[in-house]
Amino acid sequence: MIDNISWVVAYxxxxxxxxxxxxxxxxxxxxxxxRTTTHVLTLLTLGALAVLLAMYARTGQVVTGFGGMxxxxxxxxxxxxxxTIAMMVTLVYxxxxxxxxDMMRGGELFSLSLFALLGIYVxxxxxxxxxxxxxxxxxxxxxxxxxxxxxxxxxxxxAAMKYFxxxxxxxxxxxxxxxMLYGATGSLDIAKVMxxxxxxxxxKQVLILGVVFIVAGLAFKLGAVPFHMWIPDIxxxxxxxxxxxxxxxxxxxxxxxxMRLLVEGLLPLAADWQQMMAVLAVCSLAVGNLAAIAQTxxxxxxxxxxxxxxxxxxxxxxxxxxxxxxxxxxxxxxxxMFYAVTYVLTTLCTFGVxxxxxxxxxESEDIQDLAGLNQRxxxxxxxxxxxxxSLAGIPPMVGFYAKxxxxxxxxxxxxAGMIQLAVFAVVMxxxxxxxxxxxxxxxxxxxxxxxxxxEATTGVTAVLSINGLMILALGLMPGGLMTLxxxxxxxxxx
Amino acid sequence: MGLLSLAIWVxxxxxxxxxxxxxxxxAGVVRWVALVGAVVSLLVTIPLYTGFVVDSAAMQFVEKAxxxxxxxxxxxxxxxGISLWLIPLTAFITVVVVISAWEVIxxxxxxxxxxxxxLSGLMIGVFSALDGMLFYVFFExxxxxxxxxxxxxxxxxxxxxxxxxxxxxxxxxxxMLVALVYLYNAxxxxxxxxxxxxxxxxxSVQTLLFFAFFAAFAVxxxxxxxxxxxxxxxxxxxxxxxxxxxxxxxKLGAYGFLRFSMPIAPDASHEWATFVIxxxxxxxxxxxLVAMVQKDMKKLVAYSSVAHMGFVTxxxxxxxxxxxxxAIVQMIAHxxxxxxxxxxxxxxxxxxxxxxxxxxxxxxxxxxxxxxxxLLFVMANCGLPGTAGFVGEWMVxxxxxxxxxxIGLLSxxxxxxxxxxxxxxxxxxxxxxxxxxxxxxxxxxxxREFFMLSLLAIAVLVMGVYPKPFTDxxxxxxxxxxxxxxxxxxx
Numbered sequence: 001m002i003d004n005i006s007w008v009v010a011y012x013x014x015x016x017x018x019x020x021x022x023x024x025x026x027x028x029x030x031x032x033x034x035r036t037t038t039h040v041l042t043l044l045t046l047g048a049l050a051v052l053l054a055m056y057a058r059t060g061q062v063v064t065g066f067g068g069m070x071x072x073x074x075x076x077x078x079x080x081x082x083x084t085i086a087m088m089v090t091l092v093y094x095x096x097x098x099x100x101x102d103m104m105r106g107g108e109l110f111s112l113s114l115f116a117l118l119g120i121y122v123x124x125x126x127x128x129x130x131x132x133x134x135x136x137x138x139x140x141x142x143x144x145x146x147x148x149x150x151x152x153x154x155x156x157x158x159a160a161m162k163y164f165x166x167x168x169x170x171x172x173x174x175x176x177x178x179x180m181l182y183g184a185t186g187s188l189d190i191a192k193v194m195x196x197x198x199x200x201x202x203x204k205q206v207l208i209l210g211v212v213f214i215v216a217g218l219a220f221k222l223g224a225v226p227f228h229m230w231i232p233d234i235x236x237x238x239x240x241x242x243x244x245x246x247x248x249x250x251x252x253x254x255x256x257x258x259m260r261l262l263v264e265g266l267l268p269l270a271a272d273w274q275q276m277m278a279v280l281a282v283c284s285l286a287v288g289n290l291a292a293i294a295q296t297x298x299x300x301x302x303x304x305x306x307x308x309x310x311x312x313x314x315x316x317x318x319x320x321x322x323x324x325x326x327x328x329x330x331x332x333x334x335x336x337m338f339y340a341v342t343y344v345l346t347t348l349c350t351f352g353v354x355x356x357x358x359x360x361x362x363e364s365e366d367i368q369d370l371a372g373l374n375q376r377x378x379x380x381x382x383x384x385x386x387x388x389x390s391l392a393g394i395p396p397m398v399g400f401y402a403k404x405x406x407x408x409x410x411x412x413x414x415x416a417g418m419i420q421l422a423v424f425a426v427v428m429x430x431x432x433x434x435x436x437x438x439x440x441x442x443x444x445x446x447x448x449x450x451x452x453x454x455e456a457t458t459g460v461t462a463v464l465s466i467n468g469l470m471i472l473a474l475g476l477m478p479g480g481l482m483t484l485x486x487x488x489x490x491x492x493x494x
Numbered sequence: 495m496g497l498l499s500l501a502i503w504v505x506x507x508x509x510x511x512x513x514x515x516x517x518x519x520x521a522g523v524v525r526w527v528a529l530v531g532a533v534v535s536l537l538v539t540i541p542l543y544t545g546f547v548v549d550s551a552a553m554q555f556v557e558k559a560x561x562x563x564x565x566x567x568x569x570x571x572x573x574x575g576i577s578l579w580l581i582p583l584t585a586f587i588t589v590v591v592v593i594s595a596w597e598v599i600x601x602x603x604x605x606x607x608x609x610x611x612x613l614s615g616l617m618i619g620v621f622s623a624l625d626g627m628l629f630y631v632f633f634e635x636x637x638x639x640x641x642x643x644x645x646x647x648x649x650x651x652x653x654x655x656x657x658x659x660x661x662x663x664x665x666x667x668x669x670m671l672v673a674l675v676y677l678y679n680a681x682x683x684x685x686x687x688x689x690x691x692x693x694x695x696x697x698s699v700q701t702l703l704f705f706a707f708f709a710a711f712a713v714x715x716x717x718x719x720x721x722x723x724x725x726x727x728x729x730x731x732x733x734x735x736x737x738x739x740x741x742x743x744x745k746l747g748a749y750g751f752l753r754f755s756m757p758i759a760p761d762a763s764h765e766w767a768t769f770v771i772x773x774x775x776x777x778x779x780x781x782x783l784v785a786m787v788q789k790d791m792k793k794l795v796a797y798s799s800v801a802h803m804g805f806v807t808x809x810x811x812x813x814x815x816x817x818x819x820x821a822i823v824q825m826i827a828h829x830x831x832x833x834x835x836x837x838x839x840x841x842x843x844x845x846x847x848x849x850x851x852x853x854x855x856x857x858x859x860x861x862x863x864x865x866x867x868x869l870l871f872v873m874a875n876c877g878l879p880g881t882a883g884f885v886g887e888w889m890v891x892x893x894x895x896x897x898x899x900x901i902g903l904l905s906x907x908x909x910x911x912x913x914x915x916x917x918x919x920x921x922x923x924x925x926x927x928x929x930x931x932x933x934x935x936x937x938x939x940x941x942r943e944f945f946m947l948s949l950l951a952i953a954v955l956v957m958g959v960y961p962k963p964f965t966d967x968x969x970x971x972x973x974x975x976x977x978x979x980x981x982x983x984x985x
Contacts, residue, residue, distance in 0.1 A: 334564075374646075378605070382513075389638060394664075395631040401562075404627075407672065408565065412679045419672070426668045433664055437641070437657060445645040445653055482564035 009065030009072050012053055012080060013121045019045040020114035027107030035104050039095060042110045046088040046117075053081035062491055064127060068189050071127040075337065075488035079256050083120045083249040086344050087113055090248055092463050093352040094241030096456075100359070101239060103149050112149075113245055116142035120253040127264075129178040129188040132257055136174070136221070139253065140167050143246050147238040159237025166230045170220030177213025180206050181265075190265040197268045211269055214261055215276045222254045224314055225283035228307045232291075235303035240358060240365070243299060244351040247306060248344050255340040258317065263333065264492065278318045278421065284311030285428040292435045298367045301435060302350060305391060308432055312406055313339045315425060319409035319418065330493060332409030334486035339402040341481065342390075342474065346399060349467040350387040353380055356456045356464065364450075367439060372448025379461075380454065381443045383468035390471050392436040393429050398474040403429065405482070496557040497541055498571040501581055502619045505535040505588065509611030516604020525596055528607035532592045535614060536585040546578055548967050551974035553624060553688070561628070565678070567685050570625040575971030576752050576822060577621045579964055580745060583829045584621070586953070587741045588614040591734040593946045594837050598733070598844055599647065606647060609639040610734060617742050621749060626674045626685040629753075633710075633746060634667055640735065640743065647732040655730035662723040666713035673706035677758070691757040691978065694985040697765075704762035707755045714747025717770075717807055718777040721800045728796035729849070733840025736792065740799045740832035745825050748806045752818070752975065756810065760979040767811040774811070775904050777804030782911035786918065791842075791849045794919055795835045798875060801908065802828045802887075808905060809890040812897050813979065818972045820889025823964055827874075827882035827957055834871040834950040838864075841943055842923075845936055851922050855929020860936040865924045867939075867947040872920045874954045876913040882957035885964075 007014070023045065027038045057077030064071045091113060098104050119139030126132035144167065148160035182188055184206040185196040196202060220227040235243050262273055288308025295301035316336030319328075357364035357373075357380070364370070374381040390397035403425075410422045456464075474481060495503075508531025516524040546554060553572030561569040573581065591610050599606045616639070619632035637660055645656035678685050681693050695703065713720045724744075728736050756763045778801050785797035802824065809821025841864060842857070843849055858865035874881035877888070887909065895902030928934050939947070957964060 374602075374605075378513075394638060395634045400631070400634075404671070404675070405565075408675050408678065411672070411675050419676075422672055422675075423669075426672055430661065430665050430668055434657070434661060437660055440641075441645060441653055441656065444642055445656070479560075479562040479564060482562060486564055 006063070006065035009063050009070050010125070012049060012056070013118060013125070015052075016045070016049060016114065016118050016121060020111060020118060023114065024107065024111040027110070030107065033104065034099055035107060035110075038107045038110050039091070042091060042114065043088055045114070046084050046091075050081050050084040050088065053077050053084060057081060057488075060487070060491060062494070068191060069128040069131050070125050072125055073488075074491045075259070076124045076256065078484065078488050079124050079252045079337075080121050082341055082344065083117065083124070083252045086249040086252070086348055087117050087245070089348050089352070089463060089467065090241065090244045093348070093355045093460060094244065096460070097241050097355045097358055098239070100361075101150060103239060103241070108149060109146070109241075112142045112146050116146070116245065117249065120249055123253040124256040126257075126260065127190050129181070129190070129261075132260060133171070133175060133178065135253075136257070137171060139250060140171065143242075143250070146242045146245055147234060149242060150239055153239070155237040156239060159234050162237075163230055163234050166220070170217050170227065173213050173220065174217030177210045177215075177217060180210030180213065184210060190260060193265050194267065197266065207269065208272055211266060211273050212276070214266075215273050215280075218254070218258050218261065219280050222251075222258070222310050222314070223307055224280040224310050225287040225307060228284065228287070231307060232300050232303040235306070236297055236300045236365070240299065240351060240355055240363070244348065244355070247302075247351070248347050251344055251347075252340055255313070255336060259333065259492070262317065274318055277314050281311045281314040281318055282421070282424065284308060284314065285425060289428045289431045289435075292432070295435075296367055297365055298354065298370070298439070299365050301367065302347075305432070305435070306347075308428065309339075309343050309391070311428075312403060312425060313343070315421065316406045316409060318421065319406065319413050328409065328412050330486060330490050331412065332406070333492075334482070334489040335402070335405030335409050337485040337489060338405055338482055341485070342398045342402045342471075345467070345474070346387050346390045346471055349383060349464065349471060350391075352460075352464045352467060353384045353387070356380065356454065356460060359452065359455065367442055369450060370439065370443050371446040371450070373443040375448050376451070377454050379465070383464060384443060385440050386468050386471050388436040388439050390475070392433040394433070396472070396475040398471050398478060400475065401478040401482070496555060496571065497538065497545075498555050498573065498618075498622045499557060500538045501535065501542065501585070502571075502615045502622065504538055504615070505531060505585070505611040505618075506615035508532075508535070509608040509615070512604045512608035512611065516608065518601065518603060521600065521603040524604045524607060525592075528592050528611065529589070531611050532585070532589040532614070535611070536582065536589050539582040539585045539618075542573065542578065542581060543967075546967060548575075549970050551575070551970040556624075561625075565627070565685070566683050567627045568625045569628060570686065571622045572624045573622050575968035576975070577749065578967050579822075579826050580621045580742075580749065581618050583826055584614055584617050584742050586949075587738060587829065587833050590833060590837065590946055590949055591737055593942060594737070594840060595732075595734050596942055598840070602646065606643070606734075609643050610738065613639040613643075613738065617746065620746050624687050626677065626687055626690065628685075629687070630667070630671060630674055634664075636743065636746070637663060640739065643735040644727060644731045647735070648730040650730075652730045655727045658723050659727045662720075663713055666710040666720075669706045670710035673703050677703070687753065693758070694983050695759065697761060697984055700759040700762035700983070701765070704755055704759040704766060707750065707759070711747040711750040711755065712773075714750070715744055715803050715807060716747070716800060717773050717804070718781055718800065719773075721777065721781065724800060725793045725796040728799075728836075729790060729792045733836060733843065736836040736840075737833040740795070740836060741829040744799065744803055745829065748803065748810075748821070748825055751807065751810050752822075756979050757975060759983075761982050761984055763811070763979065764813070767813065770807055770811040771901060774804045774808035775901065777801055778808065778905055778908040779911065782908050782915065786911065786915040788915075789851055791839045791851055791919065791923070792836070794851075794915060795832065795839065795875075798835075798912065798915065799828070799832050801912065802832070805887055805890050805905065805908075808901075809886075809893060812890075812893045812901075813976060814893050814896060815969075815972055815976060816889050816896070817893030818976065819965055819968055820886050820893055822886075822968055822972070823889060823961060824886025826964060827886050827954075830950055830953045830957065831871060831874045831881075831883050834947070834954065835875060837946065837950070838868045838871060841939060841947075846932055851919060853930070854923040854933060856924070856926045856933055857936065858924045859928050860933060861938040863944065864939045864947075867951060868924060869920065870951055870954065872916045874958070876916040877909050880955070880958045882954045882961075884958055885961045
């Protein structure tokens with residue numbers, strides 16, 4: 001066994017673990033309330049990791065280690081790289097917000113974020129049911145604590161409690177499903193499970209029941225209807241910086257585990273889980289878009305918007321398997337990856353603006369708080385408008401190409417009902433356009449209510465501007481990222 | 495960088511610079527930069543006309559480069575006789591709009607000017623795109639600046655109008671998106687519009703595609719009964735917004751019929767021609783009558799736009815050379831005339847802050863120079879020979895008579911309605927004795943307004959007296975289009 005342990009496969013995880021511990025220890029000695037040392041050290045760690053992961057991903061190697069329990073491949077490395085950047089950007093945006101809300105009395109914000117990121121890494125690289133589960137628990141446990149970081153805040157505590165109870169239930173689903181798959185196939189290793197199912201001769205009933213539980217667990221983690229109810233409460237209740245930690249980078253991990261579990265492990269059962277995914281997608285698109293219209297709280301609206309975006313993302317998995325044609329599957333999954341990456345990019349920017357607008361003692365969380373933003377700061381309003389148009393899928397923002405790629409996969413599959421699904425998705429995105437436009441309307445057409453000057457450090461402004469321009473630039477030149485995604489996904493099937 | 499790229503990106507670059515650097519305390523500089531940008535943008539479109547090979551039906555000034563490798567999307571531009579004149583028209587109207595806003599817009603001047611310049615570039619992109627996805631990106635992107643223009647500088651009910659505009663037109667174009675992706679898959683992974691023209695398609699597929707495109711373009715044109723957004727939007731939009739909307743944005747839809755619906759689904763186009771002709775005739779006749787009873791000048795002109803665009807769609811679906819050429823001429827002429835009509839209303843609105851016909855009367859007594867211009871444009875609007883409005887409508891009516899006497903008769907009778915509502919409005923607003931004290935205090939147009947209206951007056955007269963430069967260039971392309979559409983594409 002010991003020969004099979006190839007440490008090099010897991011070096012980003014190991015490096016991150018060491019640095020998380022080091023930063024937690026160093027923070028003990030930090031006296032200043034702004035925690036500059038911890039902050040800078042964390043950002044440096046994340047930056048170095050992002051560069052290393054990108055370099056690793058560019059080699060295009062697929063290596064398994066630890067007896068097949070962990071895999072490193074371009075998809076995983078790129079997703080880890082983007083998740084790292086997302087976490088880094090989150091901490092840049094959120095620092096002033098956290099400092100003014102007494103969330104930096106200790107260094108927990110940074111340590112927990114790093115451990116959450118470690119969970120994301122493990123989820124993405126796990127090639128074994130239990131490893132993936134461990135990663136998931138690591139991520140969610142860190143997130144529970146993060147949501148409850150403001151102990152004296154009633155709403156945050158309530159959100160944390162809800163998150164914990166429902167999250168534990170979902171983890172239970174997932175674990176139960178995994179145990180059934182283990183019972184039916186005799187293995188926890190994703191590659192072996194795939195072999196056994198392909199070979200046939202297993203107990204199909206147990207297997208299908210296991211798939212049902214796995215899909216339910218995944219749907220909860222993704223936030224797809226009908227397993228979505230935690231999302232609005234967490235988004236609204238958690239401190240905004242934590243909302244971004246929970247709603248940003250983990251989406252990439254959620255995409256990865258769907259790929260690992262359903263596509264790499266259970267592809268022969270695609271006909272079964274594809275139907276479930278189709279139902280999840282339809283429900284998410286409908287509920288997410290319709291419920292978002294009724295919201296007045298911006299964070300809650302964005303929560304429902306997330307649900308609808310997840311519906312679109314799930315459609316990529318429906319498209320991917322229905323054709324059976326390998327190239328179409330690659331196209332659809334890479335559309336899904338593109339969707340996830342660009343969605344996270346847009347989410348970061350949206351919450352970045354909200355964080356900048358929130359001051360000491362003032363939470364900018366109602367849509368009305370954005371009123372007249374164009375008069376107060378044309379740049380911020382422009383950035384937010386770019387985000388909203390991107391989420392609504394209006395070209396030339398990158399969100400349009402994400403939707404286009406998913407639709408193309410759906411229509412190319414040629415299976416029955418796919419055209420109807422595509423038309424449904426399109427009609428729902430028309431409804432979605434309404435509430436995104438409303439945010440633009442409030443910023444540009446209404447008179448300002450808040451007149452306090454907007455305080456943002458040069459660093460935050462610069463990162464936010466780059467973030468917003470990336471959404472536009474990737475919309476003008478989406479080719480590179482699309483090729484990156486399709487190459488990464490193609491490597492899985494090689 | 496090719497000429498078409500310049501025509502698209504010069505105004506967009508000027509617009510972006512204005513958005514990024516302009517401030518209201520430097521409004522004077524902003525205005526001049528905007529004017530320079532608009533004029534330069536117009537100048538770069540002139541070589542398109544002078545360098546155009548008239549007797550060729552092929553695409554000219556073609557630029558092609560791989561844009562998005564994964565979907566085989568190309569940055570593919572080119573124009574033929576159908577799209578040639580629409581590009582200088584767009585740039586010209588933008589110059590006029592910039593001049594029209596000179597003293598009128600005082601808040602967020604850089605955003606106003608920037609939005610119009612960017613919009614101009616995007617619309618030129620629509621007219622010159624030869625890649626389906628590039629076309630769609632430009633087509634949809636135009637919604638963003640227009641939405642902001644209506645919402646920020648519009649009238650009291652601007653928010654309703656902005657949403658109605660955006661969502662109504664988005665609804666149509668999303669179905670077109672599904673059709674585009676379907677065609678991409680059917681063509682074996684290509685968004686090339688010219689390749690789609692040659693693609694054989696079954697009858698039922700053609701019908702579905704025809705209606706998917708119809709949803710997008712009929713809303714944009716707008717055709718009866720999906721025209722209801724236009725009057726609401728026109729009433730609330732600022733003057734420049736109305737002018738660009740009527741002069742150019744409506745043409746995006748009409749142009750789509752020629753570039754997509756007819757050549758891609760020729761059999762379905764023939765099958766459903768009667769349907770489109772009936773809708774067009776309803777637009778021409780019924781909406782003409784609706785225009786007559788309007789109390790609001792902008793609403794009246796908006797309904798008259800719907801009626802005039804009815805001639806355009808009517809001309810297309812007669813499937814003969816005269817009809818299609820006439821319709822294209824009508825598109826260009828309506829661009830000049832409707833912009834002029836809205837700018838005239840703007841001139842009055844800036845002084846009186848009312849668009850109600852009843853609030854006016856006898857304007858000719860206090861604003862004689864202005865009333866003369868207004869008379870010319872009103873005459874052009876009802877199709878007086880010698881003005882731009884006459885040429886296109888006359889050609890379409892002749893074509894209609896060739897096809898079917900009754901269609902010809904009905905469409906010709908629309909000219910009477912056109913004259914009725916235009917002249918009646920002119921009588922009530924301009925003629926007679928001075929209606930009230932506010933009218934008595936009106937000041938005639940200043941040099942800027944005189945210049946702006948003369949630009950349009952020259953265009954209207956030149957096109958009416960000597961339409962040859964407009965009709966000559968389109969002949970080869972229209973002939974080729976009709977030959978193509980006449981051949982069945984059923985496999």
